[in-house]
Amino acid sequence: MMTAPDEDLIATPVGTTLERYIMRKQAEFPFATGELSQLLRDIALAGKIINREVNRAGLSDVTGAYGRENVQGEQQQRLDMAAHIRFVRALRNGGQACAVLSEEEEAIIYTGNDQAKYVVAMDPLDGSSNIDVNVPIGTLFSIYSRVTPVGSKANETDFLQGGRKQVAAGYVLYGSSTMLVYTTGHGVAGFTYEPSLGEFFLSHPDLRIPATGTTFSCNEGYWFEYPAYVRTYLENCKRSRMNGRYIGSLVADYHRNLLTGGIYLYPPTGKNLDGKLRLLYECYPLAFLIEQAGGAASTGTEAVLDVTPEHYHQRCPLIIGSAELVNEYLVCAAAEVSA
16 A cells, blocks of 8 residues: 655755845845845855856866966965856846946946946955865845936046945855845845856744853964954963864854854054955955954954945955954053053
């Protein structure tokens, strides 16, 4: 006698797609008419394409140096430029971004969509030098409503509004699984890519970073270039038996700490007094995300989102993660100043 199939097994829901989630959340913006939603979908599309490129990097000619430096004086990788081209193309074709600021270009990139209401600042592929050794890498993005009149050319005022003016920000992590994590100022949601269906599915509906953690992430190779208070803080971490975990890929280190609790540090050094990370398309989006997730982000003297931007590729120290751990760092910094 044949038994009836288990309906729960054969009809298990696959979950909420990014598309459906965005449409549902559009109600949080009663003034919106769908442009921001489309912009997020365009970024997701480019993320899918880069996921494909990353996953076949060892089989295709996209690894290694590209042969020129970016505006930061860093050697561009082939995959850097591939990601840059893919994202700019997606944003241009999507029609909702009038201009793009990329780590890979010094000047604003105009999309030809002067009627669009948004501008996007991004690092198309952070940590790409790690691709040859199969380490997770990521894309960072920050979205602003333009302040210049619709129909005109965007200019620097659209990008230099400050971190508190972001309307959305996030990252795509290309690792053992590919994830898209973003916020529009109403909490943080994470989506995991299902390659067989070609869709991002909601996997982390309300990401909250633990108030504290047992992980610190920094490049201790700069130990003797760090200010004394940074070394004091790191020594305190070690005395309390915290775990040192440093991948050297910003999005990957940040993502781990977001999920499990911890602190990421890229403080000033003797060589880089203003830090090394870029304010507009690395520090701002991660700071927006972490505050929405209940954490904190500081330069060591002020909240990252309160830093006044002065130029496109400005650098900034970054201390980010669980609120209690960031506060402990600030106590160490304040003690040195008052000493």
